[in-house]
Amino acid sequence: MAEKANVMDKIVALAKRRGFIYPGSEIYGGLANTYDYGPVGTELLRNIKNLWWKYFVQGRSDIVGLDSGIISHHKIWEASGHVAGFADAMIDCRHCKARMRADHLLENYIEAMDKNALNELISAYGVKNRDFSKALKTGKVEGLSLESLENIRANLSNLSHNPLVCPNCGEDDWTKIKKFNLLFPVQLGIVEGEQGMGYLRGETAQGIFINFRNVVDSTRVRLPFGIGQLGKMFRNEITAGNSVFRTIEFEAGEIEYFFDPEATEWKPLFEEWKNAIWDFVTKQLGIQQSNLRWREHEDEERSFYSKRTEDMEYKFPFGFKELWGLAYRTDYDLTQHKEASKKDLTITDPQTQKKILPHVIEPAVGINRLLLMVLADAYVEEENRTVLKISPKIAPYKVAVFPLLANKPELVKKAQDVFKLLSPEFMTAFDDRGNIGKRYLSQDEIGTPWCVTVDFDTLNDESVTIRDRDTTQQERVKITDLVGYFTQKLQS
Ligand SMILES: [Zn+2]
Numbered sequence: 001m002a003e004k005a006n007v008m009d010k011i012v013a014l015a016k017r018r019g020f021i022y023p024g025s026e027i028y029g030g031l032a033n034t035y036d037y038g039p040v041g042t043e044l045l046r047n048i049k050n051l052w053w054k055y056f057v058q059g060r061s062d063i064v065g066l067d068s069g070i071i072s073h074h075k076i077w078e079a080s081g082h083v084a085g086f087a088d089a090m091i092d093c094r095h096c097k098a099r100m101r102a103d104h105l106l107e108n109y110i111e112a113m114d115k116n117a118l119n120e121l122i123s124a125y126g127v128k129n130r131d132f133s134k135a136l137k138t139g140k141v142e143g144l145s146l147e148s149l150e151n152i153r154a155n156l157s158n159l160s161h162n163p164l165v166c167p168n169c170g171e172d173d174w175t176k177i178k179k180f181n182l183l184f185p186v187q188l189g190i191v192e193g194e195q196g197m198g199y200l201r202g203e204t205a206q207g208i209f210i211n212f213r214n215v216v217d218s219t220r221v222r223l224p225f226g227i228g229q230l231g232k233m234f235r236n237e238i239t240a241g242n243s244v245f246r247t248i249e250f251e252a253g254e255i256e257y258f259f260d261p262e263a264t265e266w267k268p269l270f271e272e273w274k275n276a277i278w279d280f281v282t283k284q285l286g287i288q289q290s291n292l293r294w295r296e297h298e299d300e301e302r303s304f305y306s307k308r309t310e311d312m313e314y315k316f317p318f319g320f321k322e323l324w325g326l327a328y329r330t331d332y333d334l335t336q337h338k339e340a341s342k343k344d345l346t347i348t349d350p351q352t353q354k355k356i357l358p359h360v361i362e363p364a365v366g367i368n369r370l371l372l373m374v375l376a377d378a379y380v381e382e383e384n385r386t387v388l389k390i391s392p393k394i395a396p397y398k399v400a401v402f403p404l405l406a407n408k409p410e411l412v413k414k415a416q417d418v419f420k421l422l423s424p425e426f427m428t429a430f431d432d433r434g435n436i437g438k439r440y441l442s443q444d445e446i447g448t449p450w451c452v453t454v455d456f457d458t459l460n461d462e463s464v465t466i467r468d469r470d471t472t473q474q475e476r477v478k479i480t481d482l483v484g485y486f487t488q489k490l491q492s
Helices: 002-017 039-058 074-079 102-112 115-125 130-138 146-157 205-210 212-218 266-284 332-341 367-378 409-422 436-446 456-461 479-491
Strands: 021-023 035-037 063-066 071-073 087-092 099-101 178-181 184-187 197-200 225-234 249-259 292-296 308-316 319-330 359-366 379-381 386-388 399-403 428-430 450-454 463-468 474-478
Touching: 002 021, 002 367, 002 379, 035 039, 039 063, 039 225, 039 249, 039 266, 039 367, 071 074, 074 197, 074 205, 074 332, 087 102, 087 146, 099 102, 102 130, 102 146, 115 130, 130 146, 205 212, 205 225, 205 249, 205 332, 249 266, 249 367, 266 292, 266 308, 266 319, 266 359, 292 319, 308 367, 319 332, 319 367, 359 367, 367 379, 386 436, 399 409, 399 436, 409 428, 409 450, 409 456, 409 479, 436 450, 450 479, 456 463, 463 479, 474 479
Parallel strands: 063 225, 399 428, 399 450
Antiparallel strands: 021 035, 071 197, 087 099, 087 178, 184 197, 225 249, 249 359, 292 308, 308 319, 319 359, 379 386, 450 463, 463 474
């Protein structure tokens, strides 16, 4: 466990030191659960987004794109159920004022409990208190009512040997558990009260549902079809660290795939989407299959309108965690918006003239979480170096160009010519600091797949040395062949 935590610490340190991820608002002491992306992190994030778009939108004739607003009408979120139900159960420590998620507090406590004490409690309480004994047995409290959570909390606080105390200050002095809504309200203009109230979107999906009519009317889509969107979303939640795994502001890639449940069976469609996601993560992002698995949601954790939800999980250094959610949301959202807006949100079948309110399957992923997975999966410590074996398709820089010696103007000039040749085609780095060995190590740490060195022979034979990041093997290639060489490598 200590060693695994250590790996995460190393990845976080590397990400900061080499310009992938910085803590948010750092020069003012930081702002919890926010992060900024540095020069190489920005490239990696953009490459992942572009690949997502290319695979799921550009590459499919049945999916179109959308870019809806971040600031949105309060009625959207009332209709969708977010204003009423999009909430975490929170508890405050009266002594040190720390606020935390009640479910995490209880689950962490149960996980750390002595197993004998745990079994004694289960036999003592098993009959009288079903929720309590179930929480002790499974270690899970998700989906329980506030009353049940409060009851479990009180039972654990009352234990004489090991009462449930604040992990921050060690005191046992709690407020009641309360619901805390995750939507960020925004006050618009000068209008006071509800009329002037909007929300930062809590998911990009709602932007798709409210534009369903517009897309149907302005394009030639026919069922089944999808609308895909990349963009920021906001959740005012308290998180448990782990870098960008969970943050209050993050970028999502969401698709709503609309279909007529009378014409298309949802189960095979659901399987098709599982396969598409698996293919994208393993073949496009190059993630090791052994670190991935699917997990189906149990009844309690699934939204009431969902018929099936499965998560693809990735084995992060801190355990298997949700990466990509796949949910069959039925016609819940379109029905809600149809009723709240009084607009016709059906689509007409051109053959039968039948009016259809489609159902949806929703694949939804956090792009920042994909990025953290890519870093974790690519991180390798070898005897003499640390290397990020990122798939060349998404590596921040594809190529780095070096003059063998920085103090030889003819070599520097030639290397600059090679940079100018490559940079319009590929994200290319240029480095003439230090010795060649140090430059290789520096590029290895940010995952650059190939380094090109201009040496004295280059001036005669118009060839350069290409060094491969993963094998460290070198080969000699003509300058005129370089663009074709890398293009071919990136396609394979
Ligand atoms: Zn406290």
